[in-house]
Amino acid sequence: MAFATASNPIAEEGIALNNSSFPWQLVIDRGKILDCIYDNKFFSLGAILVLESLPRRCELASDRNGRWELLPETELLAWQENVKQQAMQREATYIGKDPITEEEARLIRYVRRVKAQAEKEN
Template identity: 70%
Template sequence: MKLTTFSLFLFCVLQLPAAAAEETARLTAPGISVSDKNFPWQLVVDRGKILGCVYDNKFYSLGAILILESLPRKCELASDRNGLWEQLSEAELLLLQENIQKQQAVQQEATYIGQEPINDEEARLIRYLRSAKKRAESQ
């Protein structure tokens, strides 16, 4: 159970946008509006309980991470099967910060050459050249 939770946490952390590092009231994902009629709610409702967390009238799945005023929280399942926003442990917090820094570096590398920003076509060309180089090195 711990390994599944950790792998879900790790998946969510790796999905954090670079903007998550800003110390503002931002969410890592837009969430799903609670009033959305198109969402298949039968997949996340068990015996009348929503298996996830609600914040600001939006649904977040278990393991989702919320960054609010620089206080990260994760969606956990309480003993009564209600979603609950809990604080990250110190190890998870360090992992989160490390992954945010890595993602910022990747974002910087993908959109800048030195201090100059690049456009989409230039970024696409650079990604292609890097992937071609990796393929050539592996062969």
């Protein structure tokens, strides 16, 4: 599922279709693909991907083909909040691409708190 479980909070890569080991028998029913394809990659039902700058979810249409549909307003808000939380979590535990230890994170939080307090006093 392409969503917050990915290392990228926006979208997971999906499964490349040009790999000969792709298990088509699991996703084709009477000639219909039961999931979504985008950019020559396979995404399961319920996967969320950013298309045209908006997140879309892979849903099953009435003709049993997967298609990308806009998220309802409530789910869009929840998705945006999830992205913000992941960004904050990543900021708190990484410097650039390198993970930091708990002690380093504690020191950074302390320095930020002291800086904010000094700014309030001035």
